[in-house]
Amino acid sequence: MTNVIKGLHHVTSMAADANVNNSFFTKTLGLRRVKKTVNFDAPEVYHLYYGDENGTPGSVMTYFPFGRMPKGQRGNGEVGITEFAVPQGALGYWKKRLIAQGVSGLAESSFLGESRLEFDGPDGDSFALVEADLAGRTPWTGAGIAADNGILGFHGARVRLRDAAATGELLSFMGYQKDESDGNITRYRVEGGNAADTIDLEKLPDAPVARQGAGSVHHIAFSVEDRAAQAEIRKALMDTGYQVTPVIDRDYFYAIYFRTPGGVLFEIATNEPGFDRDEDTAHLGEALKLPTRYEPYRKQIEQILPDIAA
Numbered sequence: 431m432t433n434v435i436k437g438l439h440h441v442t443s444m445a446a447d448a449n450v451n452n453s454f455f456t457k458t459l460g461l462r463r464v465k466k467t468v469n470f471d472a473p474e475v476y477h478l479y480y481g482d483e484n485g486t487p488g489s490v491m492t493y494f495p496f497g498r499m500p501k502g503q504r505g506n507g508e509v510g511i512t513e514f515a516v517p518q519g520a521l522g523y524w525k526k527r528l529i530a531q532g533v534s535g536l537a538e539s540s541f542l543g544e545s546r547l548e549f550d551g552p553d554g555d556s557f558a559l560v561e562a563d564l565a566g567r568t569p570w571t572g573a574g575i576a577a578d579n580g581i582l583g584f585h586g587a588r589v590r591l592r593d594a595a596a597t598g599e600l601l602s603f604m605g606y607q608k609d610e611s612d613g614n615i616t617r618y619r620v621e622g623g624n625a626a627d628t629i630d631l632e633k634l635p636d637a638p639v640a641r642q643g644a645g646s647v648h649h650i651a652f653s654v655e656d657r658a659a660q661a662e663i664r665k666a667l668m669d670t671g672y673q674v675t676p677v678i679d680r681d682y683f684y685a686i687y688f689r690t691p692g693g694v695l696f697e698i699a700t701n702e703p704g705f706d707r708d709e710d711t712a713h714l715g716e717a718l719k720l721p722t723r724y725e726p727y728r729k730q731i732e733q734i735l736p737d738i739a740a
């Protein structure tokens with residue numbers, strides 16, 4: 431077991447239309463677009479990052495909008511619900527706001543003593559807003575949303591699995607502690623983290639295997655402070671038998687990836703260097719930033735990418 435994991439770092443999903451995606455996250459949810467760049471493996475596809483003012487690790491939802499892409503089919507072996515935290519008492523505001531903006535799939539419930547509001551993203555993505563304590567975080571007040579209601583960052587993620595046992599063991603190895611259960615869902619929580627600290631494992635023995643597409647989570651990334659902490663957990667995972675990628679420079683963090691026993695792709699990402707590495711905090715996400723190797727092709731790439739609103 432290790433204690434270098436500090437909670438979630440980012441969640442990366444796939445979308446169809448870049449403008450619809452941008453509008454939903456910046457206007458409906460009021461997050462800040464903190465980076466406009468492209469997919470490292472497909473530079474004709476945007477990689478859009480949304481989060482709080484600085485893109486604090488634990489707040490960053492990222493998307494690859496692939497254009498015309500069939501919707502994913504929900505099932506086992508994926509992140510079923512991505513959960514954002516909002517201040518206590520904020521759900522009434524959000525319910526009204528999401529109804530007014532025509533958001534579908536709204537469902538209020540209580541789970542493990544927390545009030546939550548589930549809703550769908552534009553591609554059928556599954557989200558929840560969960561009322562939580564501030565825990566040192568500052569609500570982000572984009573799109574006219576008051577601090578009393580603003581999104582704090584992630585609460586956690588609900589992972590759907592045919593059999594949760596092996597993934598539970600992996601989370602324990604990563605420093606998570608088994609917490610409460612309700613029905614077929616068991617919560618794991620990491621202590622001393624960034625408050626994006628829960629992973630819920632939902633066991634669905636009879637559900638089909640998920641098919642990835644628009645609205646599906648591609649991977650979830652866990653936060654480590656720096657490259658030394660990342661090297662430590664990489665070695666520990668490999669010593670345990672996991673196939674882990676070499677360290678990959680993602681410009682705004684360093685990443686390693688590995689496939690979990692339940693089929694979900696996990697990443698471990700460093701908090702360094704952060705999104706202000708190549709632009710001022712005041713202007714994050716405004717200009718198109720390209721990985722160095724694509725800079726010579728900027729003109730062609732700019733012609734292919736659709737324009738998206740500021």
Ligand code: ZN
Nearest residue numbers: 442649651697
């Ligand atoms: Zn990632």
